[in-house]
Amino acid sequence: MIKHSSGGMKLSRRTFLEAMTALGGSAALGPWASALASDNLEVFQPVTPQDLLNKNVKVINTFHDMHCHGSCILKAHVQNGRVLALTSAGDIPLEGCTASDEDIFHIQRRPCLKGLSERKRIYAPDRLKYPMIQTIERGNINGFKRVTWDEALDRACEAILKAKERQKELGYIPIWEHSKTLLPYMGPYLNTYGNMSAGNQLDSNYAGIGKGVLGHPASDMLNSRFILCWSADSQSTSPHLPFIMTKAKERGIPIVVIDTRYTGTVGAMGTGADGIPAWICPRPETDSAILAAMANTIYRRKLHDEAYLKKYCFGFYPNDSVVSQSPINDPMTGKPYKGQRFTVPAGESFVEYLDSLQKQYGGEAGVLRWASELSGVPAKTIENLAIKYATTKPACIYSGAASGGAQRSGNGLYFCWLSLALAAMTGNATVRGGGFGPLRRTDGMALKLGPAPKFCEAKKFAPIRFSLYMQSKVLETGLDNRTAQQLRDDVLRLNGIDLGPNAHLEIDMIWRGAGSGDRFNQSSSINPKVLAYKNLKSIISCERVLCPSARYSDIIFPVVTQFEQNYFHGGRVKTDTNVVRQLIDPMYECKTDNEINELFAKRLGIPWSMNGMTDLDVMRQQWAGAKLPEAYKKIDPDMKLPSFEEMLKTANLQLPVPPEESIIPSAKFEPGKFPTDTGMINFYSPFLASRDRVVMGVPSARYVRPPQGYEDIMEGKKSPASGRVYTLQYTTPHLIHRCHSVYDNTSMLMDTIPHGVMINPQDAAQRNIQDGEKVYVYNDMGCTKLKAIVTKAQPKGVVSITQGAWYQPSKDETYEAWFDADYDGKAEKHVVPVDVGGCMNVLLTDQDTGVSDPVLNKETGDSCGMYVNGLLCEVSKTLPNFG
Structure with missing residues (x-):
């Protein structure tokens, strides 16, 4: 039995393991067993109303930093290093509330379900607690083994330096950077172009x-x-x-x-x-x-x-x-x-x-x-x-x-x-x-913060970029949708490196750093990626939970949540300046992104150091150089910036502009x-x-028939790969209870808004599908199994699977997919696992849309679109058998 210092409930180890499986899925098993007896697991410490009324409870305003375009402020109720509750910081006094509610500004930044569930993420049973290495094969969670920070760093840096040696023959470091790492200070490296959202x-x-x-x-x-x-x-x-x-x-x-x-x-x-x-x-x-x-x-x-x-x-x-x-x-x-x-x-x-x-x-x-x-x-x-x-x-x-x-x-x-x-x-x-x-x-208008201190004065190198959506092809062949000559021209123009007449890119490893997204789960088709990832020699990840990208890694470093550190954030509407406050000390062996970079830098010989500065020291320097826009003084001449201490306390500063004076950039x-x-x-x-890099070849405004779509259904067109006929289109909308792949392991949200395939009653009736039944959604690329949500909100002929659900390959069911995995122009049959996580990415076709051009990407900051809506599929009550 496990007894906790709070004197709270007792729970058998067997019951606890079952509860962890229910809450966190398979991520709660295997290598996490040694941490299950930890006394600070919040799941064993229920909070009562009396706890919140205790006079020693601190109430701290903090910004909910999440990629959902929100700018919400939370009230954190904290006592003895423990977050007791998260409530809304949008409260206004009852007196005069009608006038405040009718006013357009200041906007009350109240959180949604995601913000109010963050306590469950802070104390999630499947949080990564310490560094781990994979001892079997990528994707097998049972192969992860706990190691020390020194061992994990030594292994990671050995792989990085080994890849760095290849710069002499290639002209670049064959490492693909996901988000912020130290690679830019080491030499030309690899990164992608393409913006999934816009x-x-x-x-x-x-x-x-x-x-x-x-x-x-x-x-x-x-x-x-x-x-x-x-x-x-x-x-x-x-x-x-x-x-x-x-x-x-x-x-x-x-x-x-x-x-x-x-x-x-x-x-x-x-x-x-x-x-x-x-x-x-x-x-x-x-x-x-x-x-x-x-x-x-x-x-x-x-x-x-x-x-x-x-x-x-x-x-x-x-x-x-x-x-x-x-x-x-x-x-x-x-x-x-x-x-x-x-x-x-x-x-x-x-x-x-x-x-x-x-x-x-x-x-x-x-x-x-x-x-x-x-x-x-x-x-x-x-x-x-x-x-x-x-x-x-x-x-x-x-x-x-x-x-x-x-x-x-x-x-x-x-x-x-x-x-x-x-x-x-x-x-x-x-x-x-x-x-x-x-x-x-x-x-x-937006406040301009002063510059943050530089932690490294070394020269920064620009990356060689390839298409994010064609990553599997690049890993297999070294080319995305460009010819060898186009790739050679682009890299010579943008990076000053001549790849030669047989131009192609070689990728030895992936290094996922600060704030990296779930690239394995979200940015292209899953099944070709599973095959292509086998070509990589090493994958390093900084992560909070064992999401799909982490599962397909070799070395994992645990990072803190946003509530275990301090920093400014501009908010998603940018009019706000917000403060993310540290509510508790970093849990387990988790470290901040800056701390991890400093540890890597020492081993890699990079002159990168925080010079003993804390995150609050960094913020204080930024605030000292903060300036109001000159134009804002005409709107509010009396506006003055609060002190740094006042800004920390309120955590939110707004510079509202009346609609009649709003700035119209065009x-x-x-x-x-x-x-x-x-x-x-x-x-x-x-x-x-x-x-001449427009994917569909039309450099002007007009309707252009998509590669797949309703016209194919009208014409009864067969798939050129498998010869099958698909009669439905699918879309992959966002939903309020997830932010991309984040929150798919947050049980209170998953239970509140169940995940499934939304299908019109007529389409369901034609396939003898009842609401709540498990069904298979499939096309040439793969198959996912999930619950049917029969609803009139879904139009006939179109099904929807909300994006972001985690890929979970079945151990028991397989599917006959058809796609070109060796990129010789001919599709082959592949027997792949049925996904049982409801991950729509198993249905995607790897395809650039819009303009596929790293030169334009340099101008826009994020060029080239993603193709996820309108593709063809079918839904069946039984596992498709094409034998």
């Missing part, structure tokens, strides 16, 4: 409206007269936005929500408008067809803003020609664009595209009918939507900071570009109350002086055309 949006913005031009701020929606919330479930992915949208709704601004499933945002925010329902539900990957049809109707009925188009835009009219006044340089040559003449090629203007639709489908009614048949949205609804949007000034198209599901599809680049095209056609791209899709994360550019190649808002991009 790659297509970033490419569209760069090509269409200019380098670094951000969308309108969220609060600017309150200046609009009509809001189209397009493919953005704000309640799940941007927690600060429902407040602003609620205020817009209260003001009587009509809101139409367009999404491939009925979301909480639809139910809470949608109002509808004249002849337009609150919810419009297109099939996946058909949003851009609706936008194209809307543009055609607006143009045919002369509802477009001709004066604005001629003054601001390039590529709309045939034979458009302009002498650029752009303020930027050509990223290929370094020469200024200013003074160069650009002319849209014949057939590439937007009007010529619209004319081709007219000709192909028999006039405006035919184009509307085409978009309707493809999308499933009634033609009359599309027509009404076009007229309402064009005749309501100003009108806002909002698709979020990461533009939701439509952006993460096979033709997501064109969804983003057509959103901009529609805004430009109607003069809404640069005006207050308008918007062209993406949102600027800053509501108003409005600051004079016509002809946008930071694009032409200096104009582009319907056609000369740069993308000349670079």
Whole structure:
């Protein structure tokens, strides 16, 4: 029996092991057994109301640092180094609360389910407690063995230095860095390009409206007269936005929500408008067809803003020609664009595209009918939507900071570009109350912190980049979707290294450092990756829990949670400056990222040192150099920064800007002086055309048929690999109880919102599937087994599996998959485990979308989109047998 110092409950070891398995899955078994008797495991220390009322309990404000676009402040109730509870820091006094609630600013940063569950993560039974090494094969959790920090560091540094030796023959270090490690101080290394959340949006913005031009701020929606919330479930992915949208709704601004499933945002925010329902539900990957049809109707009925188009835009009219006044340089040559003449090629203007639709489908009614048949949205609804949007000034198209599901599809680049095209056609791209899709994360202005101290003065090297989504192919062949010559040209241009005529990349190991994401679980298809990872000599990970990326590692270092350290965080809306407070001492043998880097640096001979500074010392230096934006003094002349101690206490500083004074980034550019190649808002991009790295080959705004989609279903198209016919599409939405792969092991959230495949009742009935039954979702790439959630919120013909669930290969069931694992152009049969974790990544096809170009990536900061929505699949009550 185990007795704890609190005098609390007693529990047999057998019962405890069973409880750990239920709470943390298989992560609670094997190498964790030696730590199960630890007296500080929170699971054995229940908290009573009397505990919270104790006068010795400290209440500490802290920021919930989580990649969900929220800016929430928690109240932590702490006593004797133990977090008793986490509550909301958004409380306001009862007196005068009505006025406070009605006020737009300051926003009350109240947490959602994720924030309130953090205590379960701090004291999770499957937290990594000490360094471990794998003694069997990658992915086998029973092979992990506890070792000392010295042994783990020695082994890791031996592998790193061995790979470093190969720099002499390769010209670079064959180590792939995930997030922040010391590799940049060691020499040229490997990293990726590609943004899973917003790659297509970033490419569209760069090509269409200019380098670094951000969308309108969220609060600017309150200046609009009509809001189209397009493919953005704000309640799940941007927690600060429902407040602003609620205020817009209260003001009587009509809101139409367009999404491939009925979301909480639809139910809470949608109002509808004249002849337009609150919810419009297109099939996946058909949003851009609706936008194209809307543009055609607006143009045919002369509802477009001709004066604005001629003054601001390039590529709309045939034979458009302009002498650029752009303020930027050509990223290929370094020469200024200013003074160069650009002319849209014949057939590439937007009007010529619209004319081709007219000709192909028999006039405006035919184009509307085409978009309707493809999308499933009634033609009359599309027509009404076009007229309402064009005749309501100003009108806002909002698709979020990461533009939701439509952006993460096979033709997501064109969804983003057509959103901009529609805004430009109607003069809404640069005006207050308008918007062209993406949102600027800053509501108003942001505080600028002083510089943090440098821990290393050594030279930093730039990485050689390859496509994140083609990682399995790179591990197998050394090439992503580029030819050897293209790879050679890119690396020579960006890194000054000549890979030679047989250019390819060699990767010996992966080093996952500070804040690294779950790359194994989330960024590409799982089954090819399992095979490709066998080529790696070593994988080093810094982790908090045994997530899939950690399980497929050889050496694991345990890191602290955010509540065991102190640091500033700008928040996801950037208007906030927040403080993450250390609530407890680091648990077990866990260390901070800086401490781990310092230990690595000593062994690797890198002059990196914290010089005895604590994290509070670093923050104090940053705060000493903090400055308010000069422009903010006009809005609030009396605003003064709090002292460092006051900032630590409140943990949140906001610089609100009234909506009528909100900053519209696109409005600051004079016509002809946008930071694009032409200096104009582009319907056609000369740069993308000349670079020739657009995956689908079209450097302009229009509908482009995706590699997979509803057209394949309409045509009864067979899979070229397996010969199978798939009749369903799938989407992978975000959900409020997970943040990517985080929280998939948090039992209270998993129990509250069960994971499953959402399927329409008609689709379920056709397959004899009942709600709650376990079913198989499969395609050529793999198969996952999970619970069926039969719901009318899911449209017919489309199923949804929320993203982020952990890959869990079955020990008993296998599936016959077909994919090209040796990349010779021919698919082979692979017998793979059925995933029983509900991980949608086993269904993904490795595919770049948008613009696959490390040169453009350098300009945007994160180029190239991910393809996760609209792909084909099938659902079955029984395990598919194709024998």
